[in-house]
Amino acid sequence: MLVDAKITRAQHRGSRFVLRDVFLNLGEGESVLVVGSSGCGKTTLLLAMTGVLNNLLEGEVEGYSRIGGVNLLEPEGFREVARLVGVVLQDPDKQIAMPTPYDEVSFVLENLGFNDIEERTNRILGTFGLTGKEFVSIEKLSGGEKRRLTIASAIVHDPPIILFDEPTASIDPWGVREVRKYFREHVSGLGKASIVVEHKAKYFLDLVDEVILLEDGVIRARRRISEVDEAFLEYLEEHGVDVRSPILIREPRKDAGRTILETRGLTIGYNGQPVISGIDFEVHEREVVVVIGANGSGKTTFLKTIAGALKPVAGEIVFHEENPRVFYVPQNPDYMFIHTRVKRELDDLYKRSGRIFIEKIFSEAPWLKGLLDMSPHRLSHGQRRWLALTIARGYNPSIVLLDEPTTGLDLKLYRHVVEWIRKIVKEKRSIIIASHDPRVIADLADRVYLVENNRMREVSLEYGLKWLEEGFK
Amino acid sequence: MPRVSPATWFIYSLIMTALAFTIRSEIALILPAIPNFILGLILSLRKKYYLFPIAFLLAVWALFLNAVLFVNYGEPVVVVGPLVIRSNALWATLIVTVRIMTITGAAMIFVSMINPRELIISLERQLGLPKGLAFALSLALRLIPLMTYDYHEILFIRRQRGYRTKLIIPTDVIGVLLPLVAVGIDRAYWIGIAAELRGFQLRKRRFNPKYTLWDLLVIAAAIAQTIVSLAIVFLH
Numbered sequence: 265m266l267v268d269a270k271i272t273r274a275q276h277r278g279s280r281f282v283l284r285d286v287f288l289n290l291g292e293g294e295s296v297l298v299v300g301s302s303g304c305g306k307t308t309l310l311l312a313m314t315g316v317l318n319n320l321l322e323g324e325v326e327g328y329s330r331i332g333g334v335n336l337l338e339p340e341g342f343r344e345v346a347r348l349v350g351v352v353l354q355d356p357d358k359q360i361a362m363p364t365p366y367d368e369v370s371f372v373l374e375n376l377g378f379n380d381i382e383e384r385t386n387r388i389l390g391t392f393g394l395t396g397k398e399f400v401s402i403e404k405l406s407g408g409e410k411r412r413l414t415i416a417s418a419i420v421h422d423p424p425i426i427l428f429d430e431p432t433a434s435i436d437p438w439g440v441r442e443v444r445k446y447f448r449e450h451v452s453g454l455g456k457a458s459i460v461v462e463h464k465a466k467y468f469l470d471l472v473d474e475v476i477l478l479e480d481g482v483i484r485a486r487r488r489i490s491e492v493d494e495a496f497l498e499y500l501e502e503h504g505v506d507v508r509s510p511i512l513i514r515e516p517r518k519d520a521g522r523t524i525l526e527t528r529g530l531t532i533g534y535n536g537q538p539v540i541s542g543i544d545f546e547v548h549e550r551e552v553v554v555v556i557g558a559n560g561s562g563k564t565t566f567l568k569t570i571a572g573a574l575k576p577v578a579g580e581i582v583f584h585e586e587n588p589r590v591f592y593v594p595q596n597p598d599y600m601f602i603h604t605r606v607k608r609e610l611d612d613l614y615k616r617s618g619r620i621f622i623e624k625i626f627s628e629a630p631w632l633k634g635l636l637d638m639s640p641h642r643l644s645h646g647q648r649r650w651l652a653l654t655i656a657r658g659y660n661p662s663i664v665l666l667d668e669p670t671t672g673l674d675l676k677l678y679r680h681v682v683e684w685i686r687k688i689v690k691e692k693r694s695i696i697i698a699s700h701d702p703r704v705i706a707d708l709a710d711r712v713y714l715v716e717n718n719r720m721r722e723v724s725l726e727y728g729l730k731w732l733e734e735g736f737k
Numbered sequence: 738m739p740r741v742s743p744a745t746w747f748i749y750s751l752i753m754t755a756l757a758f759t760i761r762s763e764i765a766l767i768l769p770a771i772p773n774f775i776l777g778l779i780l781s782l783r784k785k786y787y788l789f790p791i792a793f794l795l796a797v798w799a800l801f802l803n804a805v806l807f808v809n810y811g812e813p814v815v816v817v818g819p820l821v822i823r824s825n826a827l828w829a830t831l832i833v834t835v836r837i838m839t840i841t842g843a844a845m846i847f848v849s850m851i852n853p854r855e856l857i858i859s860l861e862r863q864l865g866l867p868k869g870l871a872f873a874l875s876l877a878l879r880l881i882p883l884m885t886y887d888y889h890e891i892l893f894i895r896r897q898r899g900y901r902t903k904l905i906i907p908t909d910v911i912g913v914l915l916p917l918v919a920v921g922i923d924r925a926y927w928i929g930i931a932a933e934l935r936g937f938q939l940r941k942r943r944f945n946p947k948y949t950l951w952d953l954l955v956i957a958a959a960i961a962q963t964i965v966s967l968a969i970v971f972l973h
Binding site: 311316320321343346347349351353355357358359360361362363364367371372399401403417568571592594598600601602603604612641655659 | 930
């Protein structure tokens with residue numbers, strides 16, 4: 265067995281969460297998909313298996329984790345982790361440490377004392393389509409290129425096992441297609457074993473040999489891929505795992521009110537350089553409009569221009585109301601918090617929206633009462649997302665602009681966000697969402713605009729959904 | 738321009754800055770100040786780096802105003818209406834200006850001749866910079882643009898929420914620093930883990946100094962300027 269891990273107990277320092285009795289065995293070329301909702305212990309499992317949890321983070325791990333016969337839980341074994349394991353983390357911006365692609369790839373080779381660093385680095389950058397960008401600043405790479413770079417850095421030193429921690433979390437469907445391609449060609453195709461941690465199981469079900477469902481730190485179910493049937497998929501879905509493509513079953517809303525915002529020949533961009541030109545766009549009262557497009561196509565720039573953070577390059581934005589109230593919610597909820605305690609954020613909302621609003625918040629989220637003295641930044645990802653959206657709601661905007669509001673959310677949290685959006689539409693607000701998540705179209709959109717080749721045009725819901733769904737295949 | 742190692746330019750700038758700070762005789766500093774400043778200015782303008790020349794002009798203007806306000810005595814030199822500029826104010830401006838010229842000149846040469854990535858590699862290989870420090874510098878290069886983006890996002894959200902974007906009182910600073918630090922810590926935590934998983938602890942010190950004739954010439958130029966300046970100090 266290439267991988268023989270038996271984690272009987274694993275725990276972060278100072279955390280109450282405990283991972284228990286997780287066993288994993290993988291031979292050469294075998295792949296396992298570990299699924300489960302947020303907070304079920306997927307990432308803790310990877311940290312425990314690689315020895316990071318007990319050797320670096322002062323956590324506790326009982327059991328063993330042998331890769332190629334080396335127990336990574338022992339300090340001596342942990343020194344070998346880089347030779348044995350390649351790792352691709354969830355967010356490339358939290359993994360890439362060096363300023364250029366060349367330095368990023370050669371970093372691991374230098375650390376491990378390779379002699380053919382230049383040759384290997386150039387070869388792998390070529391394989392992953394990064395030739396010509398070796399010395400470009402990382403900031404100038406697209407989201408897909410950054411993801412490719414993290415995979416290239418994980419396999420350049422030819423480790424026998426590759427670990428993927430939610431590799432599709434921050435990328436568009438075309439990025440997912442590339443991840444799948446490189447997984448097929450350079451991981452399973454080259455006989456490497458792999459562990460993929462994901463809650464969007466649908467992207468990997470056809471690429472792995474086994475599926476493991478984690479819940480509350482224990483293995484709830486495991487199946488060889490040949491035994492995965494409809495009943496098992498339903499079971500996974502019940503446990504917050506995204507296993508299916510979204511289906512459009514509802515009709516677009518017909519009760520939308522008057523036009524409250526429109527753009528005429530709007531060109532948006534940075535420093536006078538156009539990103540999207542000639543945008544004719546409109547949004548009505550009580551309407552959810554979804555703007556779709558690949559990473560880097562200009563969706564966020566569009567929202568920021570509407571919000572007033574960026575000036576239009578040309579054209580005009582017309583609000584058909586006296587005091588337009590637009591509120592932009594960024595992709596990262598941490599940017600939204602100004603105060604040191606949750607309570608102070610709520611006090612702020614109390615001043616703006618009154619007692620009834622605060623009472624409504626507590627009735628919708630009773631768990632908030634136990635977290636009032638906490639820093640908003642220390643809440644869980646789902647809680648931070650919820651609080652950011654609630655702050656936006658507290659400012660009583662007529663148009664809410666949401667930038668990728670479903671990124672990194674499991675099915676359960678995703679449904680919470682959908683519910684939240686439906687609720688505020690009922691409060692006679694309009695929503696503009698920038699997203700590349702097909703579920704958003706299926707569950708929320710009244711109308712869809714597509715950004716492609718520096719232009720934006722309205723498309724039908726069916727077309728938009730198909731466009732995104734076809735992207736990753 | 739022949740290839741001079743970034744570490745050599747670093748040493749050169751360090752020597753010039755040390756000279757500007759340690760030599761008390763301003764006359765002795767005129768020799769390094771003028772050629773360094775002119776060379777630095779030419780290189781900066783060629784690369785369209787305007788920050789240092791602008792900062793220099795502002796600093797000299799501020800020095801002059803300061804001198805006119807506080808040490809304006811001696812023989813009158815310039816009379817403009819009611820304003821009389823006296824010899825001591827001009828002399829005081831001049832003697833501090835030569836120091837600033839030396840430092841700014843060296844800084845402009847340094848900034849124009851290196852790129853930050855090459856500098857870090859060079860400092861590690863040529864000067865034996867410890868691996869932890871070299872990694873921290875590389876990481877800083879990587880994180881500065883990310884943190885700049887974070888900062889602008891945070892300021893926009895503050896504006897949107899009706900808070901000041903000019904940081905005047907401590908709560909303003911806390912309101913910006915808190916999210917900046919929270920996002921930064923999370924990023925640093927995962928980058929640290931990723932670096933360890935890619936064998937950072939096994940990394941060996943890469944001290945392999947190789948200097949070319951051009952490197953030696955640049956260092957010789959710095960030493961020559963130092964010797965001449967010191968000689969002038971002793972002769973005076």
